[in-house]
Structures are given as C-alpha cells and as structure tokens.
Amino acid sequence: MAEKIFTRNFDRPNSHTLGVYRETGGYSALPKAFQMEPTAITEEVKKSNLRGLGGAAFPTGTKWSFIPKGGTAPKYLVINADEGEPGTFKDRFLLERDPHALIEGMIIAARAIDSHVGFVYIRGEYVRPWEIFSGAVKEAYDAGLLGRSIQGSGFDFDIVVHRGAGAYICGEETGLLSSLEGRKGWPKIKPPFPAIKGAFGQPTIVNNVETIAAVPHIINRGAEWFAGLGTKTQGGTRLYSVSGHVVKPGVVEAPVSVTLRSLIYDHCGGIRDGRRLKAVVPGGSSAPILTAEEIDVSMDADGLKAAGTMIGSAGVIVMDETVSIPEALMVVARFYAHESCGQCTPCRESTGWIYKMAHRIVEGKGRKEDLDTILDVAKRGAGTTICAFYDGAVGPYVSYIEKFREEFEALIPRDA
Amino acid sequence: MPDARRPEFTAEQLNEVRRLQALYPDKQGALLPVLRLAQEAFGYVSLEAEEYVAGLFEMSPAHVHEVVTFYTLFFQQPTGRHVVSVCHNLSCHLLGSKSIVEHLTRRLGVEVGETTADGRVTLLTVECLCACEQAPMMQVDDRYEGLLTPEKVDRILDGLS
Numbered sequence: 001m002a003e004k005i006f007t008r009n010f011d012r013p014n015s016h017t018l019g020v021y022r023e024t025g026g027y028s029a030l031p032k033a034f035q036m037e038p039t040a041i042t043e044e045v046k047k048s049n050l051r052g053l054g055g056a057a058f059p060t061g062t063k064w065s066f067i068p069k070g071g072t073a074p075k076y077l078v079i080n081a082d083e084g085e086p087g088t089f090k091d092r093f094l095l096e097r098d099p100h101a102l103i104e105g106m107i108i109a110a111r112a113i114d115s116h117v118g119f120v121y122i123r124g125e126y127v128r129p130w131e132i133f134s135g136a137v138k139e140a141y142d143a144g145l146l147g148r149s150i151q152g153s154g155f156d157f158d159i160v161v162h163r164g165a166g167a168y169i170c171g172e173e174t175g176l177l178s179s180l181e182g183r184k185g186w187p188k189i190k191p192p193f194p195a196i197k198g199a200f201g202q203p204t205i206v207n208n209v210e211t212i213a214a215v216p217h218i219i220n221r222g223a224e225w226f227a228g229l230g231t232k233t234q235g236g237t238r239l240y241s242v243s244g245h246v247v248k249p250g251v252v253e254a255p256v257s258v259t260l261r262s263l264i265y266d267h268c269g270g271i272r273d274g275r276r277l278k279a280v281v282p283g284g285s286s287a288p289i290l291t292a293e294e295i296d297v298s299m300d301a302d303g304l305k306a307a308g309t310m311i312g313s314a315g316v317i318v319m320d321e322t323v324s325i326p327e328a329l330m331v332v333a334r335f336y337a338h339e340s341c342g343q344c345t346p347c348r349e350s351t352g353w354i355y356k357m358a359h360r361i362v363e364g365k366g367r368k369e370d371l372d373t374i375l376d377v378a379k380r381g382a383g384t385t386i387c388a389f390y391d392g393a394v395g396p397y398v399s400y401i402e403k404f405r406e407e408f409e410a411l412i413p414r415d416a
Numbered sequence: 417m418p419d420a421r422r423p424e425f426t427a428e429q430l431n432e433v434r435r436l437q438a439l440y441p442d443k444q445g446a447l448l449p450v451l452r453l454a455q456e457a458f459g460y461v462s463l464e465a466e467e468y469v470a471g472l473f474e475m476s477p478a479h480v481h482e483v484v485t486f487y488t489l490f491f492q493q494p495t496g497r498h499v500v501s502v503c504h505n506l507s508c509h510l511l512g513s514k515s516i517v518e519h520l521t522r523r524l525g526v527e528v529g530e531t532t533a534d535g536r537v538t539l540l541t542v543e544c545l546c547a548c549e550q551a552p553m554m555q556v557d558d559r560y561e562g563l564l565t566p567e568k569v570d571r572i573l574d575g576l577s
Contacts, residue, residue, distance in 0.1 A: 074441065086505045086544035117441075124452075124489045125545050127558040160439045165448050166488030168543060182440075182447030182473075184486035200441040243507040243548035250549045285506055285544075315548070317507055331509045335543050341486075 003229065005217050006090075006210065006239050007253040010097045016132050018139040021100035027145060029216035033108040034153040036219075041112035045215065047223035049235030054080055054171075054208030055284070055312045056388075057234070057301035066195035067113045067203050076204040077110045077118040078180065078194075079212060081133075082164050082171040084123060085284035086335060087315030090239035091209040093251045095122070095129035098213060099136035103159065105215035107150060110157045113205055117158050121176050124164040134161050168339035172387045173206040175341065186343045187387035210239055230256040234300045244318035245272045256300040260290070263299065264318055275320040279404075283312030285332050286392030288399035289325075310395070325404040326411055329396060330358040336393035346381035347390035353377060354397055366412040371401055420458040420494070423465040429457060433472055444473060447483060451490060460491040488542065496531040496538040498576045501555045504541045507548035516552050517541060519566045523573065536576065 009015040009024055021027070033041055046061030067075055079102065083091040094102060106118045122130045137159050140146045148156050167185045169175040174188040177199050198204020214236060218226045227235040240252045240263055247269030254267065260282055264270065271277050277292040282299065288309040290297070297307045304311045319328065337355035342348045354377060357370045378397040381390055401408055418424070425433065433450050437443035450472065454465050461469075461484050463477075470477040484490045502520065504513045517528065520539055524532050531538040547553050550562020554569075561572055 083546045084544060085546075087507055087548055088544075089546045089548055092546055123546075124487070125542075125555060128560070162445075163449060163452065164487075165452065165490055167486060179448065180445060181442065182444035182483070183479075184483055200445070202441070241548065243551055244510050249551070281506070317510070317548070319510060323510060328506060328509070331504065331506050335505055338543055 002237060002253075002255050004253055005237050006094065006098065006101075006213060007251065010093065010251075015097045016099050016136060018100060018136070018143060018145075021098070025220070026100050026216075027104055029219040030104055030107060030145070030151065033111055033219050034151070034155065038112050038114060041108060041219070044223045045112070045218060048218045048226040049223075049230060049233065050211065050214055050218060050226065051234050051301055052208055053210040053214075053238055053314070055085065055286075057311060060207065060211055063195065063207075064109070064113050064205060066193065067205060068196070069114075074117065074202050075113055075115040076199045076202055077106060077113060077115045078173075078176065078199055078204055078206045079106065079118065079120040079209060080171060080173060080176055080206055081120055081122040081126070081129075081209050082176055083126070083209075083313075084168040084171045085286065085313040085315055086332070087241060087243055087281060087284050087317040088313040089241045089243075090251050090314070092126060092129050093239070094209050094213050095126070095133045099133045100140065101213040101216055102133070102209055103136060103140050103145070105212035106159065107145070107155075107157050108215050108219055109205070109207065109212055111155055113203075115205070116156050117160065119160050119162050119180055119199065121162050121164060121170070121180055123170075124166050130161065130163060137161060167341070168335075169341040169387075169389060172389060175387065176206065177204065184341070186341055187389070189386055231298065231300045231302070233302050238314060240267075240299065240314045240316055242268045242316045242318065244316075245275065245320040245323075246270065246318045247272055254299075257298050257303070260295040260297050260299055260316070263316060264295065268318075271318070271320050273320075275322065277318065278321045278323055279319045279325065281315070281317040281319075281396075283310050284315035285317070285335065286310075286395050287312045288395040289403060291403055309399070312392075324362075324407070325400050326358070326362050326408050329400040329408075330355070330362045332396045332400075333358040333393075336389075340389065340393075344385040344390070347385045347393070350377045350381045350390070351393055354393075361408060361411050364411060364413065366408075368412060370412065371405065371408055375401060418458055420460055420462045421464050423454065423458045423462065423468045425453075425457060429453060437473075444475065447473060447475075447480070448487075451480070451484060455490060460494050462492070494531075496536050498536060498557055499538045499540065499555075500573075501540045501542040501545070503543070503545045503547075503551070503553055503555075505544035507544070508552040511551040513552040516554070516564050516566070516569060519569055523570065537573070 050060045051057045170185040175185040179185040194204040333355040337351040340351040436446040466480040553562035
C-alpha cells in the first residue's frame with residue numbers, strides 16, 4: 001500500500017481540528033521553516049519536484065522564485081480554492097478534512113516569498129468547506145499560529161478568507177485575481193505574470209489548495225523523500241477525484257505514477273454492474289478523452305501529455321459502454337458555452353456555436369457538415385485567446401468527435 | 417425582510433461592511449462579500465441595492481451591475497424561500513441527473529428557472545458543484561444533497577418549510 005500523505009487523517013474523527021492535526025505531527029514543519037532562509041525553503045520545494053496540482057502542473061518552487069526579492073511593496077499569497085473543473089472534488093475534501101495542512105503550508109510558503117497577507121478564494125457554493133476552513137483559521141489565530149510574530153519568530157502572517165460568487169472562470173488564476181479585486185472574473189493578459197503584477201497590482205503567487213497542503217510534509221520529511229514518491233519530473237502522491245461509472249467513486253491518493261487502469265480497477269473497484277469500460281476523461285472535463293484501450297498510461301503530468309491528453313485537476317470521469325458520447329459532448333459543450341466569460345471573441349462565439357451544433361446532433365437534427373464545422377471552429381480558435389479556457393474546451397470537442405466519430409455520424413440523418 | 421426596493425443596511429451591517437472593506441488593500445476587494453451581505457439582507461440584489469452598494473464603495477452603479485450580472489449566485493429577482501440547484505454536468509449526467517430534474521419539475525409543477533406558485537421553491541440547473549462522488553447531486557440552499565433518487569428528492573422536499 002502506497003504512503004498516504006494528504007489523506008492520512010481523512011478518516012480520523014475531527015480531523016479538521018487543531019488538536020487532531022497536532023496529534024499527528026501537525027505544525028511541526030513550522031519551526032523548521034522558521035529556521036530556514038526563505039530562499040532555502042524555495043530551493044527545497046524545487047528539489048521536491050512538487051508541481052501545481054490545480055491544473056497547469058507548473059513547478060511550484062520555480063513559480064515562487066519569480067517573486068522579486070527585497071523591496072518594501074507588499075507581496076501576496078493567494079490560494080485557489082475555487083474548485084470548479086467538472087469531475088474534481090479533492091480540494092473540498094482537503095478544506096473539510098485537513099484545513100490546518102493548508103494553513104501551515106500557507107505560512108511556510110508566505111515565508112518563502114516574503115508575504116504577510118494570504119487570501120483564500122473559496123468558491124461561493126462551498127458553504128460547508130468555507131465554514132470549516134474559517135473555523136480552522138480562527139483556531140490558528142487563537143493558538144498564535146497566525147497574526148503577529150508567529151510562535152515568537154518575528155514573522156507576521158494574516159489570512160483573509162474570500163468567497164466567490166459562482167463563475168468557473170475564477171478558477172483561472174488571473175480571473176480569480178480580477179474577482180478578488182471586486183470585479184467580474186475576466187482573465188488578464190500575461191505578461192505581466194502575477195508574480196510580477198498580481199493581486200491589487202502587487203507581486204502575487206497563486207497556488208492550488210492541494211499544492212500548498214503538500215508543503216509542510218516536504219519541509220518535515222525532505223525534498224528527496226517527496227521527489228522519490230513520484231517520477232523523474234514530478235514528485236509526490238496526489239489526490240485523484242474519481243467519479244462516473246465506477247463501483248467506488250471518491251478521492252483516491254496514489255503516487256503520481258499510478259496508471260489509469262489501476263485507479264479504475266484496483267482503487268475504485270472497476271466498472272459498475274459488470275459493464276465494460278467505454279471511455280475515460282482523465283483530468284477534469286477539459287482533458288481530451290481516452291478510449292478503453294488507452295488506459296495503460298501513467299497519471300503524472302508528463303505521462304498524460306505523452307498520451308495526447310492532460311492531467312489537469314486529476315478529475316477522472318469514467319464512462320461505461322451505455323454512455324452516448326454525443327450526449328456527453330453536448331453536456332460538456334453546454335458547460336463551456338455557459339461559463340465562457342465573454343471577453344475574447346473566438347471563445348465567446350465558438351462555445352455557443354458548438355453547443356448549438358452538438359445539441360442538434362443529439363436531437364437528430366444534425367447536418368452532414370456539422371462534425372467538420374465543429375472541428376474546424378475548435379481548432380481555429382485554439383491558442384488565440386487570453387486564457388486557457390477555450391483551449392480546455394477544444395480538448396473535449398476534438399477528442400470526442402475524432403475518437404467516436406461513427407457514433408456522431410449515426411445520429412445525423414442521411415438526407416441532412 | 418426589509419424592502420429590496422428601498423435597501424438600507426442596519427448600523428450593525430454597516431459595521432460589517434467597514435470590517436470587510438478593511439480586509440483588502442483596496443476596499444473594492446470587499447465588493448463580492450458585501451453584495452452577498454446585501455442579498456442575505458434584502459433577499460435579492462435589486463437595481464436599487466446595486467446603487468446603494470455602489471454608494472458604499474464610491475463606485476459607479478454600472479460597475480456593480482456588471483459584477484452582479486457576471487456571477488450565478490447573485491439573484492436579480494426574488495427567489496423562492498428555498499433554492500434547489502441540480503447539477504447537470506458530466507458526472508451527474510452519467511448517473512441520471514436528467515431524471516432527477518424531470519422528477520423535480522413534475523413534483524413541483526414548475527420548469528427549470530421558475531418558482532413554485534406558493535413561493536416555496538425556485539428550481540435551477542447548475543454546472544459542476546464538485547461533489548461528483550455523490551452524483552447525482554444538488555444544492556438545497558446551503559446544503560449539498562447527493563446520491564439522489566426520486567424517493568430521496570421527495571423526502572428532501574418534504575423537509576422544506
């Protein structure tokens with residue numbers, strides 16, 4: 001059985017409380033981090049091969065190193081708890097079952113980048129996770145783990161818990177910053193990257209919940225240990241959110257090198273009702289789909305990239321043989337049409353067109369040219385927009401049609 | 417509940433507005449939390465409430481309107497006493513969200529987006545609420561309810577005031 005890091009306390013009663021977190025070694029990385037130079041913390045995280053676990057898989061330590069050194073201007077740490085990628089739910093589990101790991105990780109990350117204020121942006125629909133996380137923040141303040149001179153270290157750090165108001169695009173880091181600043185969540189053109197000009201115009205690091213929850217363990221047990229759990233290019237275990245037609249859906253912790261087949265059959269009990277696997281979305285709805293024959297892949301960022309898809313948020317959606325892929329595409333296309341923020345023309349227009357075409361195909365009113373039109377529209381728009389949202393939509397548009405074209409064609413009337 | 421068309425916070429709520437505004441390097445950061453407060457206080461965010469909130473931030477009502485209309489959790493019209501939001505994204509779709517929505521529309525006698533005549537329930541469909549392990553699922557006001565069956569949906573509805 002592989003080592004459990006993120007989930008080690010998930011099944012303990014009251015795992016969200018300071019008492020239980022401390023009983024299992026919680027907040028013991030903090031004194032170590034206070035003894036380390038900030039740059040040494042960043043170096044340790046670099047060596048651990050921790051990569052962003054929200055979607056982009058960018059090396060975390062490298063990201064931190066982009067923050068300008070010195071200066072008197074404030075720097076901000078922003079936690080992306082705007083979990084919204086369809087098929088993903090692991091950050092909800094972390095906020096509810098291990099909130100102090102995020103708080104401890106934030107303090108350490110803040111010391112590394114010389115930030116004294118951190119914002120945690122929690123999606124508006126997450127009421128219970130917000131309540132539990134806010135309770136943990138209060139406990140930490142009461143115990144002197146947040147605020148002025150934490151544990152006599154001379155290091156000050158405050159956490160502001162910020163609630164979103166319902167918009168998938170705010171999970172995109174610059175959209176999130178726009179929203180945090182009290183505006184609609186429109187992504188911003190990069191460069192400048194947030195590390196140079198982020199929240200409220202100041203240098204900012206935006207990291208996912210799970211990414212930061214890994215940090216105390218890396219400081220405690222060392223970069224080599226963490227790196228050794230994974231592949232050459234990505235360290236650690238991670239949380240996979242597995243849903244759809246598996247026997248046991250849920251959050252699974254496994255080394256990043258676990259195969260998709262093992263996740264489905266060993267960890268989640270295989271396919272329900274004795275049915276056969278048809279297809280899997282391996283990394284949240286924006287990840288190109290894999291067929292049942294393509295599941296012998298390593299679930300690390302580079303393994304899935306080599307397989308022509310992406311790990312994204314590690315949301316694994318499993319489809320059995322009864323699933324209509326055209327219907328699934330219509331559902332996904334409806335989502336992208338609804339959530340496009342409207343800023344860039346190719347995304348705003350194409351997501352609407354493609355949803356309309358996918359919808360009429362499912363209704364039996366498709367036209368012969370629709371499939372090629374969808375592929376053409378999808379591919380032309382890719383890479384032309386401010387953020388990665390549209391590229392994410394293109395993943396399912398193209399892969400569902402290219403891998404299951406006959407199924408779409410069967411729905412289009414011959415005389416259309 | 418105070419009149420949404422003549423919105424005004426109490427002294428206590430105004431203190432909360434000032435506390436929220438002080439949390440951010442620029443008080444504008446508190447706009448979303450204050451709009452949430454307004455919605456809780458007045459039931460929904462009317463145009464009048466937008467203007468009132470704009471005054472508290474010394475910003476244009478147009479900016480506040482732009483924000484309110486961007487996010488799904490701000491309501492520009494009164495809702496029922498309870499808001500039932502059924503997820504219809506991929507994982508819930510695979511596990512039967514369509515039949516849950518159909519059951520709700522029949523049982524409540526409304527279409528998606530409508531409120532029952534007695535003002536009890538507003539029915540919505542929403543994108544992924546990120547609780548796919550419990551699919552099919554829905555949000556009832558602040559609560560997540562998952563592993564839905566028509567029978568379970570009936571029990572939940574029976575429990576609403």
